[in-house]
């Protein structure tokens with residue numbers, strides 16, 4: 001079987017998609033896990049004393065076969081799946097979890113790692129090696145490896161309870177989302193709503209055997225409703241329904257779950273020797289500690305608040321003029337924002353799309369990468385692919401050496417999940433003295449071509465392409481020794497810098513001239529459209545910023561220190577006092593359905609959305625200073641950021657690139673807040 005090994009006898013050792021049969025996967029997983037286990041055993045049973053090479057490096061390169069198999073399988077399970085494949089995923093996921101638990105709880109392995117780590121100061125290691133050693137050690141110690149048996153048991157108990165609480169929290173939010181719908185029977189009540197949304201609501205009603213139209217709290221249904229429906233009472237009903245999820249004193253209420261999750265996270269952090277949950281989380285972030293995050297959020301708040309207040313007054317005046325409303329409420333925000341936006345910009349997608357033909361946009365991204373980093377993209381037809389729509393490219397440097405293999409997969413189809421993402425089939429690393437180049441892929445769901453028109457992108461799709469392409473560059477230009485530090489394997493408040501910074505080129509006339517050409521006439525996009533795109537991108541940005549900051553501050557208030565929470569709503573209201581701009585709604589509570597931080601992995605991490613924006617704006621400001629195609633800035637970016645992966649602390653890498661720490665000025669300027 002082809003996928004039992006990690007070398008495939010294909011061009012560049014690319015994944016042998018066409019030769020894999022579904023039934024190959026499960027036995028291959030079982031056998032590759034056995035191989036990986038044997039590699040770990042060999043490290044443990046090495047009769048020689050633990051060294052950096054025989055323990056840390058050996059561990060980092062172990063499981064290569066399994067990693068390649070997993071990347072092929074799980075990438076395809078996202079991009080080209082079917083029922084049978086999902087069934088296999090269900091079967092192998094627990095086996096993989098068990099295997100990774102076996103490693104992370106392996107005492108003998110940890111003893112060897114600790115033995116190397118204990119001599120750290122006496123070893124001659126370069127920066128990357130030191131980072132690798134710390135990373136491996138922390139991977140165990142943050143999981144309790146240094147605790148005595150009693151405390152280990154406590155930690156497991158906390159983890160088990162936390163896992164259950166997060167699950168329940170999520171189930172409650174889901175149940176409350178599903179338990180509500182708004183049933184409309186009078187068509188006049190839907191005045192203002194676009195046809196597409198109305199049609200969707202009609203079919204939803206039909207599926208429930210109801211007359212008329214049905215709206216739910218799912219985003220694709222909810223958002224158009226509160227943005228476009230003229231009937232203010234109905235918008236109010238819908239907004240309040242969304243805001244009181246899991247806050248209704250019924251069986252799905254999350255108030256007690258919030259309290260318990262916060263309490264257990266704090267206990268867990270203390271047990272592991274940290275001051276708070278935020279201290280624990282931020283140790284492995286660019287921001288490093290809660291104080292830094294707090295001051296980051298407060299600093300932005302201070303600067304964005306006056307702009308937000310001005311916008312609020314503008315919006316209020318507009319609502320007053322239009323409908324005689326004196327006090328705008330939460331259910332008016334999206335509605336009047338959209339109306340005002342249309343009045344000021346009248347920009348619609350159909351007007352712009354002819355200028356954004358997919359092939360031209362993609363070539364534009366390639367040209368920009370060539371101008372900046374000296375790499376070229378050559379489409380090739382002799383690399384195996386998993387679907388006929390996939391394109392394959394050789395990425396070459398100036399000396400014609402292979403930099404990477406690049407796959408693109410752009411259109412929606414059955415079997416592909418929603419959204420857009422970058423991933424890789426093979427990571428970069430130096431193995432036995434050979435710099436093995438990565439195989440990187442971007443997968444999107446763009447507007448497909450029709451029989452009469454090529455694929456024409458919305459502007460949002462254009463920035464999405466550049467965003468994923470930026471992640472891809474991070475993967476493709478990787479140049480590290482160890483696989484676990486390569487490419488996008490960086491702290492997660494740093495990982496969006498390469499992607500978001502690339503989006504900036506989409507707003508620059510000099511860059512747009514390369515690719516924003518009318519698909520029929522070849523005419524370059526008119527300057528007035530470019531201006532409007534820019535202005536509308538920062539429209540009401542103050543209010544939006546305040547909203548993001550309010551979530552970040554709430555998150556940090558819960559997790560930054562020990563908290564005794566009597567009343568969740570009161571606690572939340574106090575935490576968000578300084579960031580609120582709309583009047584409070586008594587029957588609503590954010591915390592009971594804030595799944596990002598209480599169910600998902602964003603606790604003490606919500607700030608990173610804004611953090612990443614500050615970084616990308618600050619980095620791009622450097623390009624603007626020296627010219628957006630400046631080779632000098634680009635090569636600094638490549639040398640210190642793109643190629644370095646997670647080999648050094650992000651702040652150190654960033655300062656080497658930029659010459660100074662990032663500051664928020666560029667973002668505030670770009671967002672029109674100063």
Ligand SMILES: [Zn+2]
Nearest residue numbers: 467471496499
């Ligand atoms: Zn991203």
